[in-house]
Amino acid sequence: MVYDIIFVIGEMFFDHPLSGIAILKRLLSSKGYKVGIIEMPQKDEDVMKLGKPNLFFGVSSGSIESMVRNYTPLKKSRKEDKNLDYDESVPDRAVIVYSNWIKKHFKDSVIVLGGTEASLRRFVHYDYWENKLRKPILFDSRADIVAYGSAEKQIVEIAERIRDKKTLKNIHGTCIIEKEVPSSFDELPSYDEVLDSKERFCDMQNMLSNNKNLAQKIDNRYILQYKSPKYTSADLDLYYSFPFKRKIPSKTLSGFEFSVVTHRGCIGECNFCSLCLTQGNKIVSRSEESILKEIERIAKMPHFKGNIDDLGGPSANMYGMDCYQCEKSCIDCSKLDRSNKRLISLMRKARNINRVKHVFIRSGIRYDLASPDYIKEVAEHHISGRLKIAPEHVNEEVLRLMNKNRGNLTKFIELFRKMGKELSFYFMVAHPGSGIKEARELAYTIKHLKNAESIQVFIPTPMTISTCMYYTGLEPKTKKNVYVPYTYNEKKVQKRIVFNNLRNKQRYSKK
Ligand code: SF4
Ligand code: SF4
Known part of the structure; x- marks a missing residue:
């Protein structure tokens, strides 16, 4: 051919x-x-x-x-x-x-x-x-x-x-x-x-x-x-409507065969992430009808056992936060619909589809954009094991440099625990602004958290704002100096400080 x-x-x-x-x-x-x-x-x-x-x-x-x-x-x-x-x-x-x-x-x-x-x-x-x-x-x-x-x-x-x-x-x-x-x-x-x-x-x-x-x-x-073309909900509905066979031969992704993508883009604007320069900084959500039809198609597949592995996108709870009134950043805008109403409606309808036993949410969620109604809905119906969140750090200055200094983590954890459910946490060391002192603060704070086992060293991948800080030693907007851990040794020490703390915690908890 x-x-x-x-x-x-x-x-x-x-x-x-x-x-x-x-x-x-x-x-x-x-x-x-x-x-x-x-x-x-x-x-x-x-x-x-x-x-x-x-x-x-x-x-x-x-x-x-x-x-x-x-x-x-x-x-x-x-x-x-x-x-x-x-x-x-x-x-x-x-x-x-x-x-x-x-x-x-x-x-x-x-x-x-x-x-x-x-x-x-x-x-x-x-x-x-x-x-x-x-x-x-x-x-x-x-x-x-x-x-x-x-x-x-x-x-x-x-x-x-x-x-x-x-x-x-x-x-x-x-x-x-x-x-x-x-x-x-x-x-x-x-x-x-x-x-x-x-x-x-x-x-x-x-x-x-x-x-x-x-x-x-x-x-x-x-x-x-040339600037990006505008993608619409109808475009996404078309792309996800094709009759994919859905078999995944890779071991790492095999638990995601029955995942459903609800939207593209992210309004989160974390400085270490480049998603806004690939998928864009506005949300484009698929129509509810298109998503439900996809789940109905999945439910008829012979090897479907009743579980939708994930219902999500780059950040699961941004579904429905579509707004294109201006080009500005949405995350702090008063016009942003933070109710999660569209998503809650979708979740309820999805789990009522014939042959569907569970609809899990395994994509990460942004806890600062999670309404109490949404949290309740997720905790009661949509968790397989633990819900993943990525606070990344606890030090205020590091969080500011990451552009992740929003929301109240303690309040979110409390609310979630009251519902009898577990969270797991992602943290990052050696981001610009983070020295040994900040790594110790992180280690001390997460000592009190269960399931804080994912600790990554910051990777300066191309085109992110954090990478610009790493390369220049400057905050790009203000051009003020920022502390950057460059050496192999310091990065390793930061990681060890946090990991040792976790190991101690596990040892103590076994006693
Ligand atoms: S919330 Fe996730 S996808 Fe969105 S900018 Fe932050 S890291 Fe990237
Ligand atoms: S009005 Fe607010 S929520 Fe809407 S696009 Fe502009 S910044 Fe985003």
Whole structure:
């Protein structure tokens, strides 16, 4: 068979709506394109397996950036960890490696980059693993265009343009290289400027947005970002309505076969997270009807045993918080509907569907956006084991630097305990602003918490505000100095302080 489009990906392919590539494949196939998939190629000849596509190769490392996948937050290779059953099948900087392999064998093929790795390296970015600034990924990879974010609209438009022999300029949600900057574009500080000045790197960070046409000069050319297309509820309803087979061959995700995605985007704006630069900083919720229909379809599947594994999104309780009146940040806005009413209605209807015994919520929730009615509903009907929340830290200044200084954790825990249910907690050490003193404060505070077992070291992934702080040592908005734990030793000590405390706690509790 001759394919129109071939995706070369750094993860196992599974026909499930949790896989971005599966949605793209289903969508393109519904429009008549023949789509092939090459998963985790091991050597350059592997990209020749399906021949040359009529239109283009789509290249993605998958849902996880390859450097995060292959290295620990302390930069140790995961394959050296004997305790991990680690598969070494995805190369470092997979997007660049795969693109070079394709160009070697199919010189004149069009290459479209997508997924997390390409999306978050679309401008000049700090690379933690090399500890230096790198040029936009299009300058490193010999590819033609980046489709950033979820990219359904972009990929269909790109396929049509190539099929109709039209230019790839001016496609919303993409980046290309050009010699000139069109007049409607805001210009970011150039590569040379951000190399020379950390303040200019902060200026660049402050301008990043999916909602603007942006340009950045790299040597004598420009990377152009066309602003993201608007995705609507109806778009999402269509993408999740395809008849996915839902089988997941991967062990890590096998407990999520019957998960249902309710919405995209996040209004949380945590500084260490880049979701607002992929999925966007507004919520787009699917219609209740579409979600319930998906659950009805699942309930009829022969291997369904009665449990919906998860009903959620980037943050489970932001479903229904859609508002597009302005471009500002929603999290503190008085107009934001914090009642969780739409979500509560959805949860009640979902658990009443024939053959559904439980509808679990396993996606994390934002406790500062959880109404008492919602908490009660979750506690009484939707918890499998414990509910996950991510307070991340307890020190006020660290929380401010994370942009997570909202809500009252103690009150939330009390309310939840009164309902006889358990929480589990995620915390982070070595974020900018966190020194040994702050790690000790965290260790002391969580000594009193049950199930605070997930302690991560901050990873400066590309394009986040926290990464900008890590690289520059400055708060990007104010340009004030911020303490940053840089050394391997200090990060390790911070982690040990908190972990030792937990170990002691477990030892005492066994006595
Ligand atoms: S709530 Fe979660 S998804 Fe949203 S910005 Fe924070 S970490 Fe990211
Ligand atoms: S009015 Fe408030 S809630 Fe609505 S989009 Fe603007 S900032 Fe967000």
